[in-house]
Amino acid sequence: MTDTARIPLFPLGTALFPEGSLPLRIFEPRYRRMIAQCLKDHGSFGVCLIAAGREVGEPAVPYLLGTEAQIVSADHLRNGVVDIVVRGRRRFRVLDHELEEDGLLTGTVRWLADPAPQPIPAHLVEVVPLLERLIEKYGGGHVIEPHRFDDAVWVGTRYAEWLPLKAEAKQRLLEMDDPLERLEFVRDTLYELGMLPADPDAELRR
Template sequence: MDAGFDDLPLFPLRTVLVPGAALGLRVFEPRYLDLVRECGRRGTGFGISLILDGEESGSPATPAGIGTEALIEDFDVGGDGLLALRVRGARRFRIRGSRVRDNGLVMADVAWRAPDPVVDLQPEHALLGVVLRRILERIDGADRLFAEPNFDDAAWVGWRLAELLPLEPTQRQQLLQLDDPDERLETLLRLVGDD
């Protein structure tokens, strides 16, 4: 289900950003420096979408049809002189169409996906809540990174596991494309069970 339309600059990557997750980026290509300047001026985010075909630098890559809005939380210039960003995943979107600007930046016409419904963690998924608690216990500073944990919310548990488990990008993409938090948790159970 979609909830509104927008024009969104894309930053295709070989990784998947899920809602609520943090991601560090090093920015050096002129088209992405332009993207950051534009987002800063407008106070908006940009889209991160998994690359299906192509590379992260050079010619525009073909992005997956579902991605996540990235909001800039912090930036700095690294020791190598490159712009370092920390972004956080926000809303999911579906790409309805795209075009490439003269500078090589891909602009997408996106439909925003509806926010996750608030669904209690079901008994059949309780094990995933336990797994997430144990993962967080082993992360230094988890209480700062995840200041407001919600182990009763199926969507929150699913997104945090999608963020923290050692999944392949295609597996994270599969989870990102699911609208139902319970279906996402069922898929996570299958993915964890396959290992």
């Protein structure tokens, strides 16, 4: 498999994470064309968080690290509107991009290697029971199985998409290559939000 590809890019106000699920309503002509082509060719597109601009109207400027989106369902509504659900696959880095005539952004991307599953070290296992409860209570069909609560990559990524963080913080988590760095960020954030008991060692890590 080649490590580069040319794909359409969809700048959004939210980040998509690998193995994550994201519902989207498609109504702009440029993106309706993109979705129609993806459905016809069984292709995918790239989701990038917006660095500057807006989702609708003039083309936005995207961050250059995003996630491949695979369409898993599509519901065609009236007036050409399409409701889709996508699943996050590989991360990528945008090498170059350009606008097509209708404003659709396309780019050459380099696929980033998927991190290998990694055991959760003892000092971070405290985050797992909370995630289990959150998924049991709110996850429903939105969290793609299998659930890998023993994998630091999977646990950190699920928290990254669920935590109430600013978009820039989520982008930072998406860009992290070290699963343990991401999980430590998650653990510290859970303490700050009061979602875990007070951490007696917090001052020692400052």
